[in-house]
Amino acid sequence: MSDPKQPGASAPLPKTSVADGGELHQRDAATPLTTNQGVVIADNQNSVKSGARGPTLLEDFILREKITHFDHERIPERIVHARGSAAHGWFQPYQSWSDLTCASFLADPNKKTPVFTRISTVAGGAGSVDTPRDVRGFAVKFYTDAGNFDLVGNNIPVFFIQDAIKFPDLIHSVKMEPDRGFPQSATAHDTFWDFMSLMPEAMHMVMWIMSDRTIPRSLRMVDGFGIHTFRLVNADGRAKLVKFHWRAKDGCLSTTWDEAVKIAGADQDYHRRDLWNAIERGDYPEWELSAQIFDDDLADSLPYDVLDATKLIPEEVVPLTPLGRMVLDRNPDNFFAETEQAAFHPGHVVPGIDFTNDPLLQGRLHSYLDTQLKRLGGPNFHEIEINRPKCPWHNLQRDGHMRMRVARGRVAYEPNSLDPDGPRERPDAGFRSFPAPEAGEKRRVRADTFADHYSQARLFFRSQNEVEQQHIIDALVFELGMVDTVAIRTRMLGHLVHIDDTLADAVAEGLGLARADADAITPAKAPFDMDESPALSLHGRVRKTLRGRVIAVLVTDGVDPGLVDALRSAAADEGATLEIVAEKRGGVTDASGGRIPADHALAAAPSALFDAVAVVATKDGAEALADMPPAVQWLMDALNHLKVIGNAGADALLAKAGVPRQGDGVVTIGGAGDAKGFVTTARDEQRVFRRPH
Ligand code: HDD
Numbered sequence: 001m002s003d004p005k006q007p008g009a010s011a012p013l014p015k016t017s018v019a020d021g022g023e024l025h026q027r028d029a030a031t032p033l034t035t036n037q038g039v040v041i042a043d044n045q046n047s048v049k050s051g052a053r054g055p056t057l058l059e060d061f062i063l064r065e066k067i068t069h070f071d072h073e074r075i076p077e078r079i080v081h082a083r084g085s086a087a088h089g090w091f092q093p094y095q096s097w098s099d100l101t102c103a104s105f106l107a108d109p110n111k112k113t114p115v116f117t118r119i120s121t122v123a124g125g126a127g128s129v130d131t132p133r134d135v136r137g138f139a140v141k142f143y144t145d146a147g148n149f150d151l152v153g154n155n156i157p158v159f160f161i162q163d164a165i166k167f168p169d170l171i172h173s174v175k176m177e178p179d180r181g182f183p184q185s186a187t188a189h190d191t192f193w194d195f196m197s198l199m200p201e202a203m204h205m206v207m208w209i210m211s212d213r214t215i216p217r218s219l220r221m222v223d224g225f226g227i228h229t230f231r232l233v234n235a236d237g238r239a240k241l242v243k244f245h246w247r248a249k250d251g252c253l254s255t256t257w258d259e260a261v262k263i264a265g266a267d268q269d270y271h272r273r274d275l276w277n278a279i280e281r282g283d284y285p286e287w288e289l290s291a292q293i294f295d296d297d298l299a300d301s302l303p304y305d306v307l308d309a310t311k312l313i314p315e316e317v318v319p320l321t322p323l324g325r326m327v328l329d330r331n332p333d334n335f336f337a338e339t340e341q342a343a344f345h346p347g348h349v350v351p352g353i354d355f356t357n358d359p360l361l362q363g364r365l366h367s368y369l370d371t372q373l374k375r376l377g378g379p380n381f382h383e384i385e386i387n388r389p390k391c392p393w394h395n396l397q398r399d400g401h402m403r404m405r406v407a408r409g410r411v412a413y414e415p416n417s418l419d420p421d422g423p424r425e426r427p428d429a430g431f432r433s434f435p436a437p438e439a440g441e442k443r444r445v446r447a448d449t450f451a452d453h454y455s456q457a458r459l460f461f462r463s464q465n466e467v468e469q470q471h472i473i474d475a476l477v478f479e480l481g482m483v484d485t486v487a488i489r490t491r492m493l494g495h496l497v498h499i500d501d502t503l504a505d506a507v508a509e510g511l512g513l514a515r516a517d518a519d520a521i522t523p524a525k526a527p528f529d530m531d532e533s534p535a536l537s538l539h540g541r542v543r544k545t546l547r548g549r550v551i552a553v554l555v556t557d558g559v560d561p562g563l564v565d566a567l568r569s570a571a572a573d574e575g576a577t578l579e580i581v582a583e584k585r586g587g588v589t590d591a592s593g594g595r596i597p598a599d600h601a602l603a604a605a606p607s608a609l610f611d612a613v614a615v616v617a618t619k620d621g622a623e624a625l626a627d628m629p630p631a632v633q634w635l636m637d638a639l640n641h642l643k644v645i646g647n648a649g650a651d652a653l654l655a656k657a658g659v660p661r662q663g664d665g666v667v668t669i670g671g672a673g674d675a676k677g678f679v680t681t682a683r684d685e686q687r688v689f690r691r692p693h
Contacts, residue, residue: 014445036067046261076375077126079245080171083185084120085219085272086339087331089280091115091142091289093324100240100293101232103139103352105144117328118218118273118342119155123174124185124342130263130271131255132185133214133475134241138224140326140345143390147431150348156213159309162450164363169195171664173403178503188482195213197491200524201661203499204310207460210475211468215612219271220278220285220548221253223541228346228361229306230485231354231434232293233642239434241299241306242291243313243357245320249286251543255608256693257475260606270609276331281577283548284329290320303528304456305449311456314533338386343372354434354533377401383603394423410549415669454498454527461500463536466676467689473503494519498527539689546683547575552610553646554581554602554634556621561590563616563648566672570679581605584630591618602630607638612682614646614669615653622649626656635659642687646678664691 008510032040041062048060056063078084090112097106103111120137121128136155141148160170165615173195176182183189187209196202208214216222224246254264278285292313294306304311332338344367346361355361372381378401381387396412411419461469478494480489489511496504497518509516534540551571553564564580571578582588582598590596599605607613615635617625625631635657638645647654648669651661658667665688667678 008126015621030290034060036069037065042200066170066488073336075377078120078375080122080128081120081139082448083124083130084118084320084339085126085275086116086118086342087275087285087328089115089117089326089328091140091324094322095657097232097323098234100234100571101352102235103144103149103232103350104146105142105149106352108319111145112192113145115326115328116143116338116386117326118339118344119222119271121185123187123549128185129268130169131260131263131483132189133209133213133257133260133479134185135209135214136216136219136222138222139342140224140246141342141344141348141387142350144350145391146352147350147393148348148387148389150344151224151226152344152346152364153217153224153226153244153246155224156205156208157227157245157312158204158208159227159360160196160205160457161199162201162308162310163359164361164367165366167360167363168198188479190483190485190488193480193483193488193492194485197488197495200521201310201450201458203453203495204460206495207457207472207499210472210479211460211464212471213252213503214262215255215257217253217255218274218278218548220275220575221250223247223248223252224287227309228358229299229356232291232628233352233354233432233434237432237434239354240293240295242293243306243318245290245292246287246326247290247320249288249325250545250547252538252541254430254538255569256318256641257471257478259608259637261607261639266604266606266609275328278548279328279331281548283575284327285548286325286327288325289323291323292318293321294318303530304452305447306358307358307447309358310449310450310453314459315535316531316533327548337384341376341381341384341386343368343376343381343384343387345372347367349431351429351431357438359678380404383573396423423445443689447611451525451684452523452527453525454495454523455530457499458527459530459533460536461503463532463534465537465539467501468539470535473506473510476503476507480507480511491519491521493517494521497521498523503531542686544684545575546571546611548681549576549611550609551576551578551679551682552581552600552605552607552613553578554613554615554617554625554631554650555588555596555598556582556625557588558591558618558621559588559596559616559649560672561592561596562601563593563669563672563675564590564596566675567614567646567669567678570596572673572682573676576611576635576679576682579605579610581634583625583631602628607634607643608641610643612646612679613638613646614678615650616646616648616669617650617653619649619652622652625650626652632657640689640690642683642689642693644678644685644688646682648674659679 007676014508033044047056047063049056071536093109094114117140123132124132138155139152141150147434153284173191174187176184177191196206226244229241229243232242233240299306307334347365368398380400380402383404396414398412409419411422483489495510496507505515568578579598579599579603580596583602585598585601587595587597631653635653639659645664646667646669654661660669665685667681669678
């Protein structure tokens with residue numbers, strides 16, 4: 001667990017920093033309730049009526065102001081990534097990177113740059129569940145002292161499409177089908193797979209979205225990727241190509257599919273709650289920003305195009321350079337004002353960072369500015385506190401909806417001679433585009449170097465271990481099994497044949513099709529085999545840590561309080577939290593007559609919500625639990641979801657739930673002395689993939 005008092009740990013940023021919001025927080029018990037015009041309100045319970053039982057009067061300006069404001073409390077939700085959670089924090093480079101870039105936030109190892117990071121799902125609406133199978137957006141706003149830089153990425157290093165002109169089609173295919181309004185937040189339906197099956201370029205991404213990356217355990221346990229190739233430009237104007245990566249310090253961890261489905265039912269807000277609680281507890285999530293840095297010669301030597309967002313560069317080819325770290329240490333004060341109104345835009349770059357010609361990125365540079373105008377209501381969205389730069393900013397833009405700054409003086413143009421102190425361009429320090437030479441015919445065209453759609457899909461599938469490959473197969477069988485149109489299933493099979501034989505055969509088998517049913521699809525370019533990339537295996541990214549994890553202990557009356565304490569302190573030693581589950585929320589009476597309060601009632605806390613579980617029971621207690629279907633289900637799920645299970649006197653329940661008494665992640669806890677062994681097994685195993693599942 002991070003300790004804010006330790007050297008090098010985060011110093012919390014001031015709670016409220018702005019003048020106009022500041023007085024909202026300066027209040028005491030005598031602070032009166034007022035209207036938006038500052039008029040003190042005498043009665044907030046009753047509207048003005050003509051007589052006690054008479055009609056409400058139109059003149060009641062207090063009622064009308066309140067209701068009108070309420071009626072307008074929502075703004076359009078994001079067309080994609082509508083469901084997200086965010087937190088404040090900071091970024092600090094490990095060293096000066098000024099030889100690579102003049103970006104000021106990467107120049108000084110002693111400088112912390114404030115950040116606001118929002119992690120989201122893509123397809124669902126703002127109120128949708130947190131755990132669908134979906135890509136996670138990973139957007140970071142750096143409030144640098146040279147302007148705001150937004151790195152707007154995902155938790156997957158490649159994308160579905162190569163050209164932004166296909167983005168509306170992609171999103172229309174994945175969102176609820178427009179006639180029926182369902183399914184919400186799911187790829188498992190005809191329109192999505194229809195589009196996929198007609199877009200060979202999406203096949204690499206299809207492999208990623210069918211992998212466990214799209215069912216993360218926590219937003220704290222996902223990696224982030226900038227995806228596109230960007231440029232880093234130094235003060236001498238020399239440029240390198242770069243791909244950005246965020247590595248979760250606590251590693252990546254995913255749920256099983258069944259677990260994700262059960263979590264969705266038990267706690268819609270599982271990821272949002274988890275992020276919030278972790279930050280409140282002081283378990284600050286942390287990521288390392290790394291970069292693959294390379295030059296044009298290397299890019300030209302690769303058998304794929306670095307401007308093609310459906311391709312990655314294996315780390316074995318260009319290794320990661322760790323640049324610095326980001327820690328999220330403060331929850332928003334207000335969800336709407338900050339998380340909802342945050343406006344990210346890949347076009348928010350600072351001197352030292354520049355774009356490349358990736359046609360997906362180029363289209364994004366238009367879309368994000370455009371969407372903020374609609375969502376946030378006009379061109380002044382940069383004046384909303386969460387979007388405002390924290391460095392000085394001055395220009396001659398004026399007016400517009402919701403203008404907040406009061407600009408002084410008569411001069412709002414440049415050049416001018418009437419305002420010698422007014423803002424002026426600065427050729428020495430201002431943003432300069434990298435002068436990449438460009439020439440070419442004006443055509444609607446896709447480069448030939450973008451034509452290979454299967455080799456990297458194959459690379460990804462073959463770089464997974466056997467369990468991960470099976471999960472991809474299972475996910476494809478499930479998703480395509482939800483597709484009603486047979487022709488879509490056989491068309492998808494036609495693509496899988498080009499990726500890998502085992503994959504195609506297993507999916508065909510799972511769908512009840514024959515390999516011969518696959519559509520004959522001729523690749524635009526014949527795929528080739530690439531060297532496997534072990535770095536692409538998610539299981540290789542699981543870390544043996546319990547930092548920030550939650551262990552549940554199901555207890556019964558009459559248990560040894562010393563054992564529960566020993567489990568709690570063993571968990572704390574590993575940075576984990578222990579939560580008590582009991583049949584009743586009031587808790588249980590322990591062997592010495594004391595009370596063990598429960599954090600959760602059994603019926604409200606399925607084991608899917610926890611990282612590891614233990615049952616601490618008396619003999620009678622275990623027999624009683626064995627007669628309770630929710631308790632039996634609790635343990636069966638823990639087994640099927642590959643959790644480490646601790647057994648302290650719960651043989652009867654284990655037997656009923658079909659859980660073996662020992663081995664494969666089931667640990668006997670004979671007394672307080674075994675608490676540590678159980679917790680370290682949970683730490684080292686994380687998930688027991690050896691179990692059949
Ligand atoms: Fe996008 C939001 C990530 C392609 C158009 N996108 C959005 C967000 C993330 C991404 C993380 C949410 C930001 C937040 O938390 O507010 N998008 C990506 C990535 C892409 C990508 C990693 C490909 C590499 N996006 C993409 C394209 C277009 C858009 C090609 C349009 C041509 N994206 C949008 C948008 C959104 C958005 C419609 C919706 C809300 C917003 O911008 O602010 O403009």
